[in-house]
Amino acid sequence: MFVRGLKRKCVDGEEDVEGTLAGFKAIPSYNLQRQSLLDMSLVKLQLCHMLVEPNLYRSVLIANTVRQIQEEMTQDGTWQMISAQSTGPSSLDRLVSTDILCRSSKEQPEEKLIQGYSSFSKDFEDAQLQGSAEILRPAPVQAPRDFQNNVWEMECPAENRGSFHKSLDQIFETLETKTPDSVEDLFSEVDSSYYNLDTVLTGMMGSSKMGHCDVLETFPQASTSSNSSCKSDLNELDHFVEILVES
Amino acid sequence: MCKRTKEDVCVTKTFRHRTRKRKKAIADIISTVEFNHTGELLATGDKGGRVVIFQREQESKNQPHRRGEYNVYSTFQSHEPEFDYLKSLEIEEKINKIRWLPQQNAAYFLLSTNDKTVKLWKVSERDKRPEGYNLKDEDGRLRDPSTITTLRVPVLRPMDLMVEATPRRVFANAHTYHINSISVNSDYETYMSADDLRINLWNFEIINQSFNIVDIKPANMEELTEVITAAEFHPHHCNTFVYSSSKGTIRLCDMRASALCDKHSKFFEEPEDPSNRSFFSEIISSISDVKFSHSGRYIMTRDYLTVKVWDLNMENRPIETYQVHDYLRSKLCSLYENDCIFDKFECVWNGSDSVIMTGSYNNFFRMFDRNTKRDVTLEASRENSKPRAILKPRKVCVGGKRRKDEISVDSLDFSKKILHTAWHPSENIIAVAATNNLYIFQDKVN
Numbered sequence: 044m045f046v047r048g049l050k051r052k053c054v055d056g057e058e059d060v061e062g063t064l065a066g067f068k069a070i071p072s073y074n075l076q077r078q079s080l081l082d083m084s085l086v087k088l089q090l091c092h093m094l095v096e097p098n099l100y101r102s103v104l105i106a107n108t109v110r111q112i113q114e115e116m117t118q119d120g121t122w123q124m125i126s127a128q129s130t131g132p133s134s135l136d137r138l139v140s141t142d143i144l145c146r147s148s149k150e151q152p153e154e155k156l157i158q159g160y161s162s163f164s165k166d167f168e169d170a171q172l173q174g175s176a177e178i179l180r181p182a183p184v185q186a187p188r189d190f191q192n193n194v195w196e197m198e199c200p201a202e203n204r205g206s207f208h209k210s211l212d213q214i215f216e217t218l219e220t221k222t223p224d225s226v227e228d229l230f231s232e233v234d235s236s237y238y239n240l241d242t243v244l245t246g247m248m249g250s251s252k253m254g255h256c257d258v259l260e261t262f263p264q265a266s267t268s269s270n271s272s273c274k275s276d277l278n279e280l281d282h283f284v285e286i287l288v289e290s
Numbered sequence: 291m292c293k294r295t296k297e298d299v300c301v302t303k304t305f306r307h308r309t310r311k312r313k314k315a316i317a318d319i320i321s322t323v324e325f326n327h328t329g330e331l332l333a334t335g336d337k338g339g340r341v342v343i344f345q346r347e348q349e350s351k352n353q354p355h356r357r358g359e360y361n362v363y364s365t366f367q368s369h370e371p372e373f374d375y376l377k378s379l380e381i382e383e384k385i386n387k388i389r390w391l392p393q394q395n396a397a398y399f400l401l402s403t404n405d406k407t408v409k410l411w412k413v414s415e416r417d418k419r420p421e422g423y424n425l426k427d428e429d430g431r432l433r434d435p436s437t438i439t440t441l442r443v444p445v446l447r448p449m450d451l452m453v454e455a456t457p458r459r460v461f462a463n464a465h466t467y468h469i470n471s472i473s474v475n476s477d478y479e480t481y482m483s484a485d486d487l488r489i490n491l492w493n494f495e496i497i498n499q500s501f502n503i504v505d506i507k508p509a510n511m512e513e514l515t516e517v518i519t520a521a522e523f524h525p526h527h528c529n530t531f532v533y534s535s536s537k538g539t540i541r542l543c544d545m546r547a548s549a550l551c552d553k554h555s556k557f558f559e560e561p562e563d564p565s566n567r568s569f570f571s572e573i574i575s576s577i578s579d580v581k582f583s584h585s586g587r588y589i590m591t592r593d594y595l596t597v598k599v600w601d602l603n604m605e606n607r608p609i610e611t612y613q614v615h616d617y618l619r620s621k622l623c624s625l626y627e628n629d630c631i632f633d634k635f636e637c638v639w640n641g642s643d644s645v646i647m648t649g650s651y652n653n654f655f656r657m658f659d660r661n662t663k664r665d666v667t668l669e670a671s672r673e674n675s676k677p678r679a680i681l682k683p684r685k686v687c688v689g690g691k692r693r694k695d696e697i698s699v700d701s702l703d704f705s706k707k708i709l710h711t712a713w714h715p716s717e718n719i720i721a722v723a724a725t726n727n728l729y730i731f732q733d734k735v736n
Contacts, residue, residue: 103536108570
């Protein structure tokens with residue numbers, strides 16, 4: 044992705060990474076990396092969506108990461124650019140995941156972001172818990188809590204959510220129209236483009252935005268090994284009967 | 291003693307969870323390890339729902355080097371895969387946690403849990419059987435009373451030792467989300483079970499009722515930004531417990547204050563270091579394990595890159611922070627991509643609370659001496675784990691030239707991770723689970 048040992052300025056408008064930048068020539072590499080991270084997170088979230096009961100711990104952390112990126116992108120105006128881009132014709136050379144981002148969707152259903160992974164609704168769980176173990180909740184304490192929540196909801200109607208929220212809803216909408224197969228395809232294609240993300244994104248948001256350029260050169264090929272080795276294969280296992288005790 | 295532990299750790303034993311079929315290999319991955327309160331027994335649970343209990347051998351004079359080795363004592367199937375028809379969802383049989391109850395009679399009791407159901411198991415020995423009944427025939431059927439003309443008193447005859455595991459209680463249907471922790475209270479009558487959003491309090495005798503003591507589920511799940519990651523009772527004060535969250539905070543609650551402990555009495559959080567801020571800050575600050583010291587004075591927390599010790603009397607920052615594998619800081623994006631960043635490493639205290647231990651990647655595990663501030667990286671691997679071999683400290687090369695005995699960050703194997711370890715309650719014996727292998731190490735026997 045980056046040429047090894049090549050000195051680059053931090054904000055490099057000329058950079059064109061294998062034609063993937065298409066309409067984003069003005070955006071510095073940091074933004075591209077951030078975009079890739081966002082794409083990766085969205086794909087991960089989408090995969091979470093497909094599970095009836097995803098790992099809540101993981102999906103909450105990913106969703107928070109997406110929110111954080113959104114916030115930053117809204118602040119520096121990048122998010123609007125992407126939204127504007129969405130009307131243009133989509134180029135095949137673009138990052139596949141950018142392609143997802145750029146598709147416009149007709150309808151904008153509210154509250155797509157988190158609902159997917161919280162698909163087990165309250166009714167569901169209540170139904171399940173009834174007639175089995177009875178969970179005693181101290182009613183007097185619980186009641187005011189719920190009341191408070193309701194009040195809060197009434198005070199914060201939907202329009203209070205940032206404008207980027209709607210765009211994100213679009214993204215999820217488009218993601219959801221894809222079949223599981225195609226999402227997996229996305230995943231595999233996107234893979235190789237992340238290899239240098241570590242160097243840029245880790246410790247990137249610190250005090251000086253120049254700092255990461257130096258880091259980039261120190262680790263020109265970060266994380267080439269981890270990907271393959273992490274797909275855990277257990278081929279070292281031999282297969283005998285029961286538990287074998289060695290002394 | 292501690293110093294010696296760190297410098298000379300030798301292999302006592304290596305066990306493998308094995309089954310016949312290759313596709314079953316996943317089921318053999320050890321998912322929890324726990325010593326009982328005397329250290330005589332060591333229990334492991336695996337992804338296949340099995341519990342294997344090891345017992346320490348009595349010391350024998352003719353084989354002094356075999357001092358206290360652990361051998362398989364009992365194996366039983368604790369949980370079976372289930373199907374939730376309402377959600378159309380498979381419930382894994384994987385054992386998430388095992389906790390021993392303090393021993394009160396000849397039998398042993400332990401709690402084991404998968405994602406949804408906690409079970410209380412009794413493990414007992416039988417070495418005699420009654421003989422000479424004449425009320426039943428050979429097949430165990432009752433005889434016709436009219437045919438019995440004499441009364442015979444049965445006698446107990448010795449037989450081969452048999453270890454039986456029987457389920458005594460099944461605590462089901464109280465958790466909507468995945469149970470991540472169970473903890474036995476010091477009153478020995480209650481225990482708690484924590485899932486991603488709630489903590490329930492149970493009495494051991496009552497299976498159809500539990501008290502919900504913590505509930506962080508927002509009315510609207512869209513607003514959910516935080517989950518409970520671990521919870522534990524105070525070792526001495528039965529009213530106090532702590533729970534940790536995915537936002538890197540620890541809450542201490544007092545059950546005397548109110549029935550629903552949604553207001554904590556203490557809140558432990560370290561302010562974020564702005565110079566280290568990145569998109570992954572929150573993920574790596576998420577706490578994967580929380581443990582009270584044996585003394586009850588301190589709590590230890592493990593996050594992705596560090597292990598921290600907190601004084602219960604100081605909430606604004608930990609008193610000690612140890613770097614477990616800081617060299618991964620530059621790799622966070624790949625670790626996010628391949629999901630390793632969500633690995634939940636656990637941590638343990640030694641018997642005297644002076645040394646702490648936690649796991650890492652590449653089958654490495656780390657020990658930190660709180661007094662001398664020295665630390666060591668050791669490797670649990672089959673190659674260098676011949677019985678009574680002494681473990682060589684390992685080093686990961688960070689920047690600059692790699693020395694001969696060092697391993698570079700790029701060649702670490704991220705599929706070999708040590709998430710679960712246990713430390714004997716009073717001696718320097720440790721158990722380390724590395725995928726489907728269990729290693730037992732002890733300090734060097736002279």
